[in-house]
Amino acid sequence: MRARWFVLALIIAPFQSRQADPVVAPPGESYHDKAEWRLIHAGDVKLSRSRTASGWQARLQLQSAGLVSLLYRVDDLYLAQFGEELCAAGSTLNAREGSRHRETRITYDSERGKASYVERDLRRNSNLASHEIDVPPCVHEIVGGLHRLRALRLPAGKSTEIPLTDGKRSVSARVEAQQRESVETPAGRFNTIRYEAFLFNDVLYRRSGRLHIWLTDDERRVPVQIRARLQFPIGTITLQLMKEDAK
Numbered sequence: 576m577r578a579r580w581f582v583l584a585l586i587i588a589p590f591q592s593r594q595a596d597p598v599v600a601p602p603g604e605s606y607h608d609k610a611e612w613r614l615i616h617a618g619d620v621k622l623s624r625s626r627t628a629s630g631w632q633a634r635l636q637l638q639s640a641g642l643v644s645l646l647y648r649v650d651d652l653y654l655a656q657f658g659e660e661l662c663a664a665g666s667t668l669n670a671r672e673g674s675r676h677r678e679t680r681i682t683y684d685s686e687r688g689k690a691s692y693v694e695r696d697l698r699r700n701s702n703l704a705s706h707e708i709d710v711p712p713c714v715h716e717i718v719g720g721l722h723r724l725r726a727l728r729l730p731a732g733k734s735t736e737i738p739l740t741d742g743k744r745s746v747s748a749r750v751e752a753q754q755r756e757s758v759e760t761p762a763g764r765f766n767t768i769r770y771e772a773f774l775f776n777d778v779l780y781r782r783s784g785r786l787h788i789w790l791t792d793d794e795r796r797v798p799v800q801i802r803a804r805l806q807f808p809i810g811t812i813t814l815q816l817m818k819e820d821a822k
Contacts, residue, residue, distance in 0.1 A: 799816040
């Protein structure tokens with residue numbers, strides 16, 4: 576798995592819980608994060624969400640920075656559409672990484688319970704992969720899942736099983752609300768609840784690792800920090816909130 580997939584996995588960590596409260600959100604919002612890898616500034620991330628006629632659209636942009644950009648330049652743009660209940664409707668990933676330029680499209684058919692995955696090499700104008708998998712009638716793609724987690728209201732000390740998909744696999748994974756913590760980022764100090772999502776170790780991703788997400792312990796439940804601890808040679812990747820633009 577290439578480096579971008581690890582970073583994207585940290586940002587978007589998909590979740591669903593049928594016990595969650597109804598989603599309550601402002602008409603639009605955006606977050607700016609920095610990605611740190613091995614104590615260096617590795618990239619910049621912007622995640623935004625806006626209303627559409629049928630629900631929501633999310634936009635996620637990931638760009639490498641500093642030394643990492645000199646070694647391997649990354650400029651990825653991910654767009655996702657989902658309904659009022661954050662059920663996935665479709666997504667597109669346009670990835671420029673090094674000399675590669677690829678596009679991945681996933682479409683969801685809730686009536687048939689299917690997700691269709693197509694990956695193309697845009698430089699060579701050729702298909703690289705195409706397949707279809709079974710998914711639940713209401714499934715969350717990667718970004719919609721993060722917003723759904725914010726509505727979960729899972730108290731510290733509790734856990735739940737959740738269905739999730741990346742278009743390649745559809746699995747049921749566990750998420751735990753572990754404890755309250757005070758977290759400091761470039762945007763300030765926040766009272767948070769720390770969650771652990773069990774996505775690695777051959778659940779959604781085969782690689783061994785641990786994934787933690789910190790959401791503010793208030794009604795807005797802003798994602799202020801995400802951290803993955805992976806085995807050598809990747810190591811630890813941390814995303815921290817730099818600033819928020821509320822609309």
